[in-house]
Amino acid sequence: xxxxxxxxxxxxxxxxxxxxxxxxxxxxxxxxxxxxxxxxxxxxxxxxxxxxxxxxxxxxxxxxxxxxxxxxxxxxxxxxxxxxxxxxxxxxxxxxxxxxxxxxxxxxxxxxxxxxxxxxxxxxxxxxxxxxxxxxxxxxxxxxxxxxxxxxxxxxxxxxxxxxxxxxxxxxxxxxxxxxxxxxxxxxxxxxxxxxxxxxxxxxxxxxxxxxxxxxxxxxxxxxxxxxxxxxxxxxxxxxxxxxxxxxxxxxxxxxxxxxxxxxxxxxxxxxxxxxxxxxxxxxxxxxxxxxxxxxxxxxxxxxxxxxxxxxxxxxxxxxxxxxxxxxxxxxxxxxxxxxxxxxxxxxxxxxxxxxxxxxxxxxxxxxxxxxxxxxxxxxxx
Numbered sequence: 001x002x003x004x005x006x007x008x009x010x011x012x013x014x015x016x017x018x019x020x021x022x023x024x025x026x027x028x029x030x031x032x033x034x035x036x037x038x039x040x041x042x043x044x045x046x047x048x049x050x051x052x053x054x055x056x057x058x059x060x061x062x063x064x065x066x067x068x069x070x071x072x073x074x075x076x077x078x079x080x081x082x083x084x085x086x087x088x089x090x091x092x093x094x095x096x097x098x099x100x101x102x103x104x105x106x107x108x109x110x111x112x113x114x115x116x117x118x119x120x121x122x123x124x125x126x127x128x129x130x131x132x133x134x135x136x137x138x139x140x141x142x143x144x145x146x147x148x149x150x151x152x153x154x155x156x157x158x159x160x161x162x163x164x165x166x167x168x169x170x171x172x173x174x175x176x177x178x179x180x181x182x183x184x185x186x187x188x189x190x191x192x193x194x195x196x197x198x199x200x201x202x203x204x205x206x207x208x209x210x211x212x213x214x215x216x217x218x219x220x221x222x223x224x225x226x227x228x229x230x231x232x233x234x235x236x237x238x239x240x241x242x243x244x245x246x247x248x249x250x251x252x253x254x255x256x257x258x259x260x261x262x263x264x265x266x267x268x269x270x271x272x273x274x275x276x277x278x279x280x281x282x283x284x285x286x287x288x289x290x291x292x293x294x295x296x297x298x299x300x301x302x303x304x305x306x307x308x309x310x311x312x313x314x315x316x317x318x319x320x321x322x323x324x325x326x327x328x329x330x331x332x333x334x335x336x337x338x339x340x341x342x343x344x345x346x347x348x349x350x351x352x353x354x355x356x357x358x359x360x361x362x363x364x365x366x367x368x369x370x371x372x373x374x375x376x377x378x379x380x381x382x
Contacts, residue, residue: 006030006043011076012063015086016042018078032056042088051093064089099240105348106239108295109355112282115289118234118358119194119202123209123226125176127186130222132179135333137254137367138322139218140175140190147208147215155204158197159366167284170198171205172360175368187227193234193358196285202231234358239351245344250274250353251373255318255335257363266317271306271342275299275349278356285359302346312341322367335362335369350374 005016005023016023023042032049035041037057044063045053053060065076065084076084133139148156159171176190192209194202206229216223258265258277265273279299283291315338322333345353353374360370 001038001040002036003040004030004035004042006041006045007063009075011078011081012043012086014078015081047093048095050091051095054091054093055095059090060093061088061090063087097244105295105298106351108292109348109351110238112286112289112291113236113355116196116282116286117199118236119199119231120191120234121194121202121206121209121229121231122189122191124187124189124228125213125224125226127178127182127184127188128223128225129184129220130178130182130217130224131219132182133218135320135322135367136175136177136218137173137320137364137369138333141173141367143215143217144173144192144208144212147212148205151211152201152204152208155201155208158201159205167287168195168281169366170195170285172358172365172371173368174371188224193360195359206231236355236358239347239354245346246350247341247343247377248345248350248353249375249377249379250340250342251375252315252335252337252339252371253373254368254371255320255337256361256370256372257335258361259363265336268308268310268313268315268340269336270303270308271345271349272300272303274356274361275303275352277361278352278359281356281359281361299348299352302349306345306349307343309341309343314338315340333364333367335364 002025003021003023005013005026006029007013007016007026008028013026030041030043030045030049030053032052035053035056035058039053039056039058040061041050041053041058042061042063045060050060050062063086065081065086067084071080071084145156145160148160159169172193172195174191174193176188178186178188182188192205194205209229210226213224213226215221258269258273260269260273279291279296315336317334318337319332319334321330323329324331353372357372357374359365361372362370364370
């Protein structure tokens with residue numbers, strides 16, 4: 001171990017020679033390449049050099065002074081060093097990633113998020129005779145709707161009635177996933193997300209799910225038992241203050257039905273299209289608020305500059321026909337499933353994508369469509 005004393009000032013050197021500790025090497029300017037793990041470096045160093053000293057496993061000890069304004073920039077004598085209460089203080093200095101305060105546009109997004117409450121009703125259940133329908137989302141959507149219609153007509157009107165094209169339904173169904181291999185008494189889970197004005201119906205919807213378990217779902221009205229049911233608000237984490245763009249994977253976890261030019265999109269959507277659809281969904285769920293025009297234009301401009309790596313993406317159309325009781329016919333149904341890799345995604349867009357993980361994206365979200373998951377490059381590689 002070597003103790004270094006670094007100073008070009010005679011007064012500091014004189015002061016050091018009066019102290020009970022000793023140093024092995026004195027230098028006027030330090031080259032960190034000479035520092036080894038376990039060394040002690042004493043002096044006043046530039047922050048970058050002090051950080052390298054610490055990074056090399058040495059201890060950095062600052063020569064601290066209570067220096068009045070009239071003595072700054074002057075050579076200090078030993079007596080003045082003592083008057084300025086010279087002392088040694090150890091510091092651990094580390095280089096970190098550059099972080100700026102959250103930009104205004106992130107603050108504007110967070111303000112919108114605060115106006116749209118989210119609640120998740122999560123159910124843990126066991127199979128008492130469920131059989132897999134042709135379209136699970138359609139079967140559970142229809143069965144839940146019938147229970148609400150018969151037992152909670154006000155909630156049915158709020159969640160099921162009205163023109164879905166005019167404004168999004170204030171809920172999302174995440175039905176269970178099972179097939180005919182689901183064993184008797186096997187455990188499964190599902191949930192319902194309530195969005196914005198839908199949150200007020202949480203109690204009634206919880207009761208409706210209890211009733212649904214006894215009335216049954218799908219072929220033969222298969223029943224299930226509920227072991228636990230919880231109703232918890234969803235709190236979205238505040239984003240880290242980052243100024244760097246990211247590489248993100250967007251997983252289309254359930255069929256995602258997007259329209260472009262009044263046609264169902266069956267190819268890879270651009271980031272611009274995704275952000276347009278998310279903006280439209282948020283605006284529809286916040287009828288009393290308007291997304292600021294400058295925020296909207298900023299997001300759209302950023303989205304237009306994001307590229308999709310086609311070679312590292314895999315997306316296909318997943319067809320899930322459903323039977324319409326109203327039209328008494330089988331209807332084409334489906335959406336995109338797979339993964340898209342987007343490069344150079346700004347932090348503002350990343351925030352909106354992560355918000356959409358709970359809102360879902362595109363059409364038919366009340367059947368479970370449009371569930372996305374957003375992963376960083378490191379998370380995707382795990």
